[in-house]
Amino acid sequence: MDTCIKKIRELSAELLEKGEVQKVIGFAQGTIPMATSPIAIESKQDTEKLVFNSTCGLNLANYASKQKGKVAIIAKGCDSRNIVTHIVENQIQRDQIYIIGVPCTGMVDKSKIATLFEDEITGFTEDGNTLRVTSSSREEILKKQDYLRENCLYCTHKNPILYDVLATELVEEQMLEKPFPDVDRIEALDTDAKWQHFENLTKNCIRCYACRNACPLCYCPTCFVDEAGPQWVGKGQNKTDVNTFHYLRAFHCAGRCTDCGACVEACPMGINVRDFTRKLNKDALELFGWEAGLDITKRPPLDAYSPEDPDDFIK
Amino acid sequence: MKFITIDKKNWTKGIDKSRGTYRLFGPVKDKNWCMIKELDGDILPDMEYNESVMSAKSVLFPQSETILNTSLNESVEDHHIMKRAKNDYTARAVLGIRPYDAKAIQLVKMNFDTKEYKDPYWCDAYEATTFVGMAITKPGPFDFSTSVDSGPFCEEGLDILLADLDDSFIAKILTPKGESFAAACGFDSTIDDKESQALFDILRKEAEKNINCRVETDKLKEKNLLDLHGASFWDDLAFSCINCGTCTYVCPTCWCFDIQDEAKLKESSRFRNWDTCMSPLFTRHATGHNPRGVKVQRVRQRFMHKLKYFLDKYDQGIMCVGCGRCVKSCPVNIDIREVCHTMNTYEKKD
Ligand code: SF4
Ligand code: SF4
Numbered sequence A: 001m002d003t004c005i006k007k008i009r010e011l012s013a014e015l016l017e018k019g020e021v022q023k024v025i026g027f028a029q030g031t032i033p034m035a036t037s038p039i040a041i042e043s044k045q046d047t048e049k050l051v052f053n054s055t056c057g058l059n060l061a062n063y064a065s066k067q068k069g070k071v072a073i074i075a076k077g078c079d080s081r082n083i084v085t086h087i088v089e090n091q092i093q094r095d096q097i098y099i100i101g102v103p104c105t106g107m108v109d110k111s112k113i114a115t116l117f118e119d120e121i122t123g124f125t126e127d128g129n130t131l132r133v134t135s136s137s138r139e140e141i142l143k144k145q146d147y148l149r150e151n152c153l154y155c156t157h158k159n160p161i162l163y164d165v166l167a168t169e170l171v172e173e174q175m176l177e178k179p180f181p182d183v184d185r186i187e188a189l190d191t192d193a194k195w196q197h198f199e200n201l202t203k204n205c206i207r208c209y210a211c212r213n214a215c216p217l218c219y220c221p222t223c224f225v226d227e228a229g230p231q232w233v234g235k236g237q238n239k240t241d242v243n244t245f246h247y248l249r250a251f252h253c254a255g256r257c258t259d260c261g262a263c264v265e266a267c268p269m270g271i272n273v274r275d276f277t278r279k280l281n282k283d284a285l286e287l288f289g290w291e292a293g294l295d296i297t298k299r300p301p302l303d304a305y306s307p308e309d310p311d312d313f314i315k
Numbered sequence B: 001m002k003f004i005t006i007d008k009k010n011w012t013k014g015i016d017k018s019r020g021t022y023r024l025f026g027p028v029k030d031k032n033w034c035m036i037k038e039l040d041g042d043i044l045p046d047m048e049y050n051e052s053v054m055s056a057k058s059v060l061f062p063q064s065e066t067i068l069n070t071s072l073n074e075s076v077e078d079h080h081i082m083k084r085a086k087n088d089y090t091a092r093a094v095l096g097i098r099p100y101d102a103k104a105i106q107l108v109k110m111n112f113d114t115k116e117y118k119d120p121y122w123c124d125a126y127e128a129t130t131f132v133g134m135a136i137t138k139p140g141p142f143d144f145s146t147s148v149d150s151g152p153f154c155e156e157g158l159d160i161l162l163a164d165l166d167d168s169f170i171a172k173i174l175t176p177k178g179e180s181f182a183a184a185c186g187f188d189s190t191i192d193d194k195e196s197q198a199l200f201d202i203l204r205k206e207a208e209k210n211i212n213c214r215v216e217t218d219k220l221k222e223k224n225l226l227d228l229h230g231a232s233f234w235d236d237l238a239f240s241c242i243n244c245g246t247c248t249y250v251c252p253t254c255w256c257f258d259i260q261d262e263a264k265l266k267e268s269s270r271f272r273n274w275d276t277c278m279s280p281l282f283t284r285h286a287t288g289h290n291p292r293g294v295k296v297q298r299v300r301q302r303f304m305h306k307l308k309y310f311l312d313k314y315d316q317g318i319m320c321v322g323c324g325r326c327v328k329s330c331p332v333n334i335d336i337r338e339v340c341h342t343m344n345t346y347e348k349k350d
């Protein structure tokens, strides 16, 4: 993936120079190891600031729809699917966005890497499939494959779905016999154990809503948790209120979530909120044969009428 | 001020002994995280933790706290009249608090405990609390506490400061509160003051040497407030922010809260929750007007408050103790060290 950055910079510089776009939205290197930061580049010189590596785990579609004028955006497979969703949901027009697609080899799980060390990580570099991670006490050489984020591990759309240009060669997509082994595991639990699983999952939640704010689907001008008239959900740390936020947000994402993992990437408390959304992704696939963000002409299943609907009441 | 030594073999017994008189709080490992929690039952504090993802401010200022209660049942006397909630203000001790977190509580105190106003909930909790600090011998790479009048052995706001000597702790007893706590634990082996202080000084210097991160704040005071407010860098700086407020929730010095009322059947309570200036709701008026309606205004507020308004108002340094939590937890890596540098070196171009 390192080689694609040259191409990304070239393409960006060209687009800006020709005035085809006002901004290029990409990632800049962070100030601490394994951190990158979304950035909007407006001049040719600044394209040097762009980076692309296995720590670019946030979803840039979230930034594209809030811009004026035409913008270019660096899009991994999942970002491109959220751009498709944005177009279908009228958050952005196709001709307002120029997509520099990046076929993706996966993003790393930063907290999994952090748990290898007793102290803080002070350095991180990558070369192909090799990660070199250092702390003040030691160094670890890791295989990237072993430290992918869970959503990247199960990703079957690494290549951008929609793009104007590619920054590198397409990669091979994987076929999964069981696309939702994580959900299967939770489904196999008995009711009490399942309840306990979700109780444990959210017990450290501080309701910062980083998961929601990092999510490209959560663009409502006023989220239901923030609504005051009427107030749908309590604002304190009461368990029921905390969980209500999580359950309802997951349902609002049903049939729209691309499992990009930005929510988990953003959560300061290491909570795998994907345990909620993944179940609904599985249902969408099993009930409607639907995966979000694959087709710019189709509306999501909960937003469309079909005589093939599996539920009788709708006919 | 005196020093005592505590053999680690006696630590647990002593701590357990204090449970008769103190509610204990301290760092607890939770999967990959360390959290500051109440040490219910026989849970022991993890004194070797590197840092806790959330600070110790919650011991005095919980994320949600009931402050008033009333009954809506009209047959009850004083129905609909809010009365102070019966919270527990018996003696409590927070064990293993980091020196920068204890210093942060002193900064928060400037807001909750003033000549004109006293926040009764915070002040009563503060009165009830003994702060048993753990000196930092291995500072993390994001720790810049020495740049902001704190540091790995900073004693400000502490009643006891412990230093880890492998088999034992040396405890520097700093206040009468600290003395009472040590007595409640039965820790009483006093040791030579001069020698112990000399040892503390050596350990402190060594720890301070390991802090590689330095942030300059010296010019912030002389900068014109409106120039900084109107500076052109805010837009770029705010671009990536998702306004999640994580930076303010993890921050030991952020003190903002919101008030909510809730009723269940005939019982009603008023409570406060942490709030964050990063949220659009923070300033939204009942009319719908929002004086900080756009993201850049909120990002600017956070940094202006911490690095300029607070400094100008109290003249006690900036509202940051250099713990580095926000640097590490921000999902988009907005780094207060960089922002501080940008503000400190800002020159207005005419
Ligand atoms: S980001 Fe994490 S802590 Fe914040 S609201 Fe979401 S799950 Fe809770
Ligand atoms: S943690 Fe970062 S993204 Fe979240 S509000 Fe703070 S600065 Fe913005």
Ligand code: SF4
Binding pocket: B247, B250, B251, B252, B253, B254, B306, B319, B320, B321, B322, B323, B324, B325, B326, B327, B336
């Ligand atoms: S502003 Fe950041 S570094 Fe400073 S005290 Fe708060 S969390 Fe720590």
Ligand code: SF4
Binding pocket: B248, B253, B254, B255, B256, B275, B276, B277, B278, B301, B302, B303, B305, B306
């Ligand atoms: S930075 Fe924001 S949340 Fe923190 S104390 Fe200041 S206004 Fe409150």
